[in-house]
Amino acid sequence: MSLPASLSEPAEPPCGTAAPDQQTAVDKALVLLKSLAEEDREIGVSELARRAGLTKSTAFRLLGILRRNDLVERVGSNYRLGTQLIDIGNRVCGPTPMLLQERLLPYLADLYELTHETVHLAVLRGTEIVYVNKIHGHRAARSPSRIGARLPAYCTGVGKALLAFDHDATEAAVAAGLSARTEYTLTDPGSFRADLGRIRQDGIAYDRQEAVLGLTCVAVPILGPAGRPVAALSVAGADHRFDPARFAPALRRVAYAATRVVTAAKARHSAPSGLDGLPAA
Structure with a gap:
């Protein structure tokens, strides 16, 4: 009753x-x-x-x-x-972003020293990216990226760098809909998947005003064992003066060094939950 x-x-x-x-x-x-x-x-x-x-x-x-x-x-x-x-916000994201922030901060600093532009460290959470660290350049462009902020992964450089190596997250993002945030956002699933395929081959992702008009960035994934993405690094700047391809070599070098550290650290620990909160392979 x-x-x-x-x-x-x-x-x-x-x-x-x-x-x-x-x-x-x-x-x-x-x-x-x-x-x-x-x-x-x-x-x-x-x-x-x-x-x-x-x-x-x-x-x-x-x-x-x-x-x-x-x-x-x-x-x-x-x-x-x-x-x-x-x-409180950092704790909501869980231990992994905080530990990655500490472990990978030296590499973010190295990237800033090489570029003197705004640099980011981000992780993937579902179909969104969470910015876990950021260093502003002297000529910082207006951007929605803030430590702890979330953005759809499909329209950001760091997001696409991570999705390219995570099939399930990619399909979830496509299923949720690739809505246009700007006139440059890739909204066609076929074009989007093709872009991710290129990223898997080149190891470099670009956001050419796809998330915010006037903002361009280049990003690379940091991969753990078995090629699973752990985090991503990016360099960003105002589109009218910023040439993202110029910074690809610096990103590759820093990401390679960071990936070696993550892989070596994982090899020293065999806990199923991952080293120090790092995702298990």
Whole structure:
């Protein structure tokens, strides 16, 4: 026998569908955090309130609570994400990205020294890539890449470098749909698979304004034993001045050295779960 409607538990509303007048304080605080996560810069309370659809006094009060819990930091009169939230985000991604970040940081630094452009380290999670480290160049182009940020793998250089060596993830990405993020995004499954085939042969992936207009990058995978992808490195710059092919040799050298370290480390450990959180082959 079913319970009367007044006694049964209310159905949980779909994520993100709460009407403004139904938002709890938690909903409003999360909207503020998401607004901060959309930018690489600090944002003032008035702008945050406008983006979140809140009054300035409500935004200010909630930011004070978030600040006391180290989820946001105040810089002058502006705000940015706090270190506690960044730590939580890293733990959500699991141990592998953090350990890769530490183990492969020297190679990311080497790549920066060779190029003096913006460089990235990313891992594959399902059909998305997660940026686990980034070093800005002096002429950094505007980019959605931030440490901890996720983007669809199919339209990024690091994503395609990883998908090229992961058949199951590739098919999942195609099945989910290759929607156009720019006019240059590869949306035809046949063309996309052909591009991945070329990447498997050359070992080099390119994103020519496929994720963001004006941004170009070149990427290489870091492969573990049996040729399985562990992570990817990339160099990125503004399309009007950046020649990605110029940096392919530097990427190859750094990725080769990083791959040797990952392979040697795996060979010293035989745990099925992988070395220090690195994916098992």
